[in-house]
Amino acid sequence: MSTEVRPVKTPKPVPPLVAYLIIIVFTATMFVIGVIIGKAFFWENYDTTPIADRIIEVAKQKVAQDPKNPKNYVDLGWGYFKKKDYNNALSQYKKAIDLDKKYYPAYLNLGILYIETGKYDLAANTLKNAIALQPKSSNAHLNLGIAYTKLGKYNEALKELNEAYKLSPGSTRIIYEIGVTYEKMGKIEEAKYQYKSALEFDPKFEEAKKALERLNKK
Template identity: 85%
Template sequence: MRTEIKTVKPSKPVHPVVAYLVLIAFASALFVVGVIIGKAFFWENYDTTPIADRIIEVAQQKVAKDPKNPKNYVDLGWGYFQKKDYNNALAQYKKALDLDKKYYPAYLNLGILYIDTGKYDLAVNTLKQAVALQPKSSNAHLNLGIAYNKLEKYQEALKELKAAYELSPGSTRIIYEIGVAYEKMGKIEDAKYQYKSALEFDPKFEDAKKALERLNKK
């Protein structure tokens, strides 16, 4: 008995334009679904508040709950500082010091603010108090050294920057600022060495790159 083999007629090929339209429709549907899901579960719940504003908001809440804690005012001042609202930042740091005359973070942040606003004499006086309160703070010594560099008091700057380096030998900023002091004193080879050392720790340190390029052109 012979088995009859039935042949299946091939289906008609899909026209490229039709396939393209189907693909577009499918992709559009996926996009709409994605938008709906994103809006429902992610986008409206995502906090887009700028970081400085968020710091201020949180610090204000802490101040309201605990108005006698100097840390809360320093945190609030830091938020204002990030927005370059120096007057409000200054007011908060001073409030912290009104509560605690020996509160080191307030002196440190206030000194940095004075450097940022070009009040270098005030920065030196303030950061000296920070160093006195925390003699093992590399950050206090560093910023005092920066303030001295700005005042062209390079010997004093080197003393503070070397003290900072002993406490934090891997800090590229400290190494760079030592280079600045040497450069201003005319000790070009010493300055180059410092800038090169900073770049060995951080090859992307732009200030050190520019300084070294400047000296190599001389």
């Protein structure tokens, strides 16, 4: 007696449109579940404090724990600086210097603060002190160059900016600031060359891009 062997029926393929609908529904469902879980367990506990306020809070704790460490006051001043509370930033940087007359970061940050607030003579003098403490500080030479440019002392500015570049070759910020100085001097072609050089290193450098576009329109 023979047994009839029936062919196995293969499942029909799911139409592409139906498959896409299944994927979309599944993805949407998982997204909703994720939102519910995130809201219930994570998002309400996430720290939304602005970064400047967090820096200030941590630095205040460090000052309270170690009030004779100038670094803690510089950190606190940096938090106030980021918050654009320049008076409090100034106070903290000066406290750091009072604690240690040779603490280079305090002079550097104070010099940058003076540039930000338009006190360029004070900035130049403060940054000279920073350089006396750290002659190979590219950042100090850079900012002193910026201060000199603001004061219209272009030759001094170029000297400092070129020194900064020797210490940090390839720095697009330094190249850009050299361009700014040349532009202030009325040396447009030299300025264009510097802006182009900055963009070769960093094509997304918006300040250099806008400066070059401005000069090309003249």
